[in-house]
Amino acid sequence: MTTTETETSPPASGERDEAAPSMSPRRRLAISAFIVLTLVAMLAGTAPKSALRDGLVDLAGPFMLATGLEQGWSVFAPSPPRTTNHVTARVDRADGTVGVYPLDGGDGITEYWDYRWRKYGEQLWKKKTAERERVAFAGWIADEDRADGHQPVRVTLVRAAYVNPPPGGAAADQGTWREIPFFTTPVGRR
Numbered sequence: 001m002t003t004t005e006t007e008t009s010p011p012a013s014g015e016r017d018e019a020a021p022s023m024s025p026r027r028r029l030a031i032s033a034f035i036v037l038t039l040v041a042m043l044a045g046t047a048p049k050s051a052l053r054d055g056l057v058d059l060a061g062p063f064m065l066a067t068g069l070e071q072g073w074s075v076f077a078p079s080p081p082r083t084t085n086h087v088t089a090r091v092d093r094a095d096g097t098v099g100v101y102p103l104d105g106g107d108g109i110t111e112y113w114d115y116r117w118r119k120y121g122e123q124l125w126k127k128k129t130a131e132r133e134r135v136a137f138a139g140w141i142a143d144e145d146r147a148d149g150h151q152p153v154r155v156t157l158v159r160a161a162y163v164n165p166p167p168g169g170a171a172a173d174q175g176t177w178r179e180i181p182f183f184t185t186p187v188g189r190r
Contacts, residue, residue, distance in 0.1 A: 041069045084162045087121030089141040091187075094151035101141050125159045125182045134183045142187040157183040 041064045044056035057064070064070035091099040103121040104114075124134055138155040145152040159180045 037063050045069055082164055084164055085122065086160045087124055088158045088160060090156045090158055091141060091145045091152045092154040094153050099145050099150060101144065124157060135185060138185045152187045154184060154186050156181050
């Protein structure tokens, strides 16, 4: 019996296996660049504040934003917020009653899409330059109150603040909510 050359045998050391898919040099370069940029972005996102980190963020910043690798952890460390805040709009009406419109977000799964309202409320009281936003929001609240059949005469934006106990402390949760008005505007009739 003789062996034919059509039998499968491993390719010789200098031959190329035609069955294996080949990758073009451009594709290899693109994949390598993606991997390197991802590693640089990860390093930039986790490095401590320094000139090196600033340079890495300048280099990989747009890539980090596009891929979601840019994250800010300052809300958790090194010092988390000392207060919990909620914004509420109070509407004084022509008949002497008061309407209350809280900017509370939901709990559970709805918290993910209601969170933007909490952040909006935070910007209303935190930003010193948010006068235009406060006026627009108060006008929207007045329109909502009118749609409910009332006659609003004044809108007051109030921040309810609660001081959080220190982390890891055994302090009892005995704080009280303080209400701090931060914007008031009269409302005309429409």
